[in-house]
Amino acid sequence: MALTVITPVIALAADVIEPPKEQSIANWDWVAILTWLLVLLVILVIARAFDIGALTEKITGKKVISWNNINAWVAIIFLIAGLAGVWYELVYHGKYLMLGNAASAHGGTYDSMFYWTFGFTFFVFVVTEVLLFYFMFKYRYNENRKAHYYFHNNKLEIIWTIVPSIVLTFLVLRGFTTWSTITGELDKESEEIEVFAYQFGWKARYAGDDQVLGYHNVNFISGTNPLGIAETNAVNELVAELEGEIDKLEGLQESEGDSIKAWSTRWDRMKSTGLFRTYPEDFKTLDEKVHDGMSGAYGRQLEKDIKRKKTALRRIAEYQKDKDFFNGTANDDKVTTEIVLVKNKPYVFKFRARDVIHSAYMPDFRVQMNCVPGMPTQFAFTPTMTTAEAREVKENNEYDYYLFCNKICGAAHYNMKIKVTVVESEAEYNTWYASQAPFVAPTTAETSEPAVEEVAPAADSTQVVIDNQVAFNK
Ligand SMILES: [Cu+2]
Helix, strand or coil: HHHHHHHHHHHHHHHHHHHCCCCCHHCCCCCCCCHHHHHHHHHHHHHHHHHHHHHHHHCCCCCCHHHHHHHHHHHHHHHHHHHHHHHHHHHHHHHHHHCCCEEECCHHHHHHHHHHHHHHHHHHHHHHHHHHHHHHCCCCCCCCCCCCCCCHHHHHHHCCCCCHHHHHHHHHHHHHHHHHHHHHHCCCCCCCEEEEEEEEEEECCCCCCCCCCCCEEEECCCCCCCCCCCHHHHHHHHHHHHHHHHHHHHHHHCCCHHHHHHHHHHHHHHHCCCCCHHHHHHHHHHHHHHHHHHCHHHHHHHHHHHHHHHHHHHHHHHHHCCHHHCCCCCCCCCEEEEEECCCCCEEEEEEECCCCCCEEEEECCCEEEECCCCCEEEECCCCCCCHHHHHHCCCCCCCCCCECCCCCCCHHHHHCEEEEECCCCCCHHHHHHHCCCCCCCCHHHHHHHHCCCCCCCCHHHHHHHHHHHHHEEE
């Protein structure tokens, strides 16, 4: 009886976790449907039996249904059904809980810690559940038995305080030592890779031939320099851009009165000619402009924007004074949209975030670290399994390692990932690495002859633009 109920319930639970493929009537699972109908029938028969029992009680005045016994047996059925559900979940969905073979040097210790914790808690879970339901069954109401009032027992108190304390101390100490080993002393050979999180994506930065990651600052972030790298040209470009924007905003500020007057005139015209009915959207926008202009909100916004941009300029200027900050180490850095690692080589990932807290999560390597704006974090590890080996183990030719975001950081959080590839040899890595462009293209002196010719006309045309600009300004 119990199994008839459990099987469809478990099947349903499995469907919720793994929705079945679309079905047509032809491939409906008739066995499942019949099982459900049978369950329904059994429930109806039981309900009917209770009705009859209640009626008999009424007529004869004798007790027919013992609710205490029924509740006691329901407890046992619940226990069996629950444990069967746990067993089913472990067998059929356990693979979603387990992460598969660890692909990093520290992964084994990490996993063993997980198994110990899971083993202990699972054992306690089963024992307490069995006792809970068994006692419900055994000590159900019995009119021939008097309840025993049991107030306190020091021995029991001591046992159930000390035993969990010892177990928890063991688990916590083990966690602490493991974490200390994983995050402890850095391998001197470790290669640094910066991982930059933003809504919604990741970028990686390799240190370049000089093996040194250049400085960075949040104030340097621009369209062409998303990581805010301290590189002279990029920052100068940003300064010019900001100055241009300030000029434009100040221009708008100067003509503020004229603008408001022009908007009002247009507003009046649209209203009087009835055009506001033909173009309701345009009129709505215009109406808002007039409103903001009259109330002073427009002027205040301009002032605020100018102030913000000037603050940015001032901050950048502070950093520009520090020559060491722009020491050129950033020039050969490579910003990539993929991470490539060499097997058995130690790495240290330096995490940064631009906007909100993200979390870098590489399940295969058993790595997770928060990426906090303004607070650099790091995680060092050594990959021990190449992507090709992982594909073999998982029997999946398309399997890839990924670094995911594991902190719900906004609407497109689910899509925030960057591919991580582990290659066997340094040579394979070098091929990929050479294909990635450095932040600053090598100067003409470093490149071959034809490149110089290509660059030359560009310089001329820039000069033409500047000449025109000068002529225009005159
Ligand atoms: Cu995120």
